[in-house]
Amino acid sequence: MPALCVSTGLASLNDSFWDFYWESHLAFLQGQGKGFAIQSASQILRGSTKPARILELGCGEGQILGSLLQAHPEKIQVSSSMGVDRDDDALGKARRDYPGLQFLSGSFTDARYLSTLGKFDLILLVNALHHAFSDAYDEELGQIDEQAGKQNVAQTFAAICTYLNPGGYLLLFDGVEANTDAQQWIEFRFRHPAGRQRFEQFTREYLPFRIQSQPGSTADSVCLRQRDFTRYITKLIFVGKPLWERERRESYQYFNESEFCAMFDQNELSIVHNEIISVDYERWQDEIELITAGIEFPPEHILLVGQRC
Ligand SMILES: C[S@@+](CC[C@H](N)C(=O)[O-])C[C@H]1O[C@@H](n2cnc3c(N)ncnc32)[C@H](O)[C@@H]1O
Numbered sequence: 001m002p003a004l005c006v007s008t009g010l011a012s013l014n015d016s017f018w019d020f021y022w023e024s025h026l027a028f029l030q031g032q033g034k035g036f037a038i039q040s041a042s043q044i045l046r047g048s049t050k051p052a053r054i055l056e057l058g059c060g061e062g063q064i065l066g067s068l069l070q071a072h073p074e075k076i077q078v079s080s081s082m083g084v085d086r087d088d089d090a091l092g093k094a095r096r097d098y099p100g101l102q103f104l105s106g107s108f109t110d111a112r113y114l115s116t117l118g119k120f121d122l123i124l125l126v127n128a129l130h131h132a133f134s135d136a137y138d139e140e141l142g143q144i145d146e147q148a149g150k151q152n153v154a155q156t157f158a159a160i161c162t163y164l165n166p167g168g169y170l171l172l173f174d175g176v177e178a179n180t181d182a183q184q185w186i187e188f189r190f191r192h193p194a195g196r197q198r199f200e201q202f203t204r205e206y207l208p209f210r211i212q213s214q215p216g217s218t219a220d221s222v223c224l225r226q227r228d229f230t231r232y233i234t235k236l237i238f239v240g241k242p243l244w245e246r247e248r249r250e251s252y253q254y255f256n257e258s259e260f261c262a263m264f265d266q267n268e269l270s271i272v273h274n275e276i277i278s279v280d281y282e283r284w285q286d287e288i289e290l291i292t293a294g295i296e297f298p299p300e301h302i303l304l305v306g307q308r309c
Pocket residue numbers: 034057058059060061062063064084085086087090106107108109125126127128131132
């Protein structure tokens with residue numbers, strides 16, 4: 001994150017300390033993507049010369065704000081930093097676990113509600129903005145109305161950006177569409193029968209889009225288009241688990257990297273960090289093997305930090 005780093009010997013010693021710190025303190029997240037977002041936010045706070053007022057939208061159980069507060073109490077305006085979510089159960093847990101912070105019930109797609117919160121030095125949108133896209137599920141279409149969903153995302157993001165202080169940062173971590181040809185067929189085989197069952201449950205129950213597969217060249221292989229393949233692998237860890245009932249309704253994918261960057265640009269955020277990340281690569285390897293030659297598992301998450309000019 002070049003714009004945020006201080007390139008002295010002292011700073012790099014400091015960075016090594018924090019790498020070590022986060023390695024142990026994020027072990028409880030077991031490799032979840034939000035660990036990347038927490039470390040990036042930590043780097044922003046370390047570079048800040050005064051305590052920051054932070055807002056996390058779609059904060060869930062508050063682990064991100066809570067972890068940042070534990071690591072950097074002197075860098076955060078604790079009493080005026082807050083998390084917002086529309087899930088009251090998650091907020092209840094956040095309040096119990098991190099009593100120093102405010103956790104408020106509200107919707108980040110509601111521009112009027114946002115206008116009541118004031119301005120912030122750091123706004124976090126971690127695994128949250130895809131909800132604005134998924135909310136455009138259309139019963140009649142039987143899938144998400146893509147155009148309406150993209151519009152929801154763009155409008156929500158534009159409204160959020162207006163609550164950044166000058167020089168403030170917006171950190172977004174979310175799913176990303178692969179940069180490669182979305183229509184390309186990818187063939188893969190299941191490493192065990194349970195994998196095939198999970199795949200069939202996924203194609204039957206994933207709600208945002210109809211998943212169309214084709215038989216593969218062998219009895220234990222199938223083909224999916226690149227776009228659906230990314231959808232499948234990012235949902236794999238949830239299929240058949242308690243979270244599946246909720247996860248099967250959400251699409252992580254809505255924008256590719258260029259669309260994300262254009263949205264930052266349109267809202268006058270200069271991008272100081274852009275990273276495409278694969279979170280679950282090893283878990284997919286355990287479940288399936290790619291057959292199509294020259295195809296790699298697509299990186300599936302994006303971490304973007306923009307600074308208000
Ligand atoms: C996948 S969770 C991520 C939670 C947290 N950011 C994290 O990474 O630990 C997404 C959260 O966004 C919340 N959410 C979705 N749409 C929302 C909205 N319009 N307003 C507020 N919260 C929303 C959900 O209730 C859920 O808690």
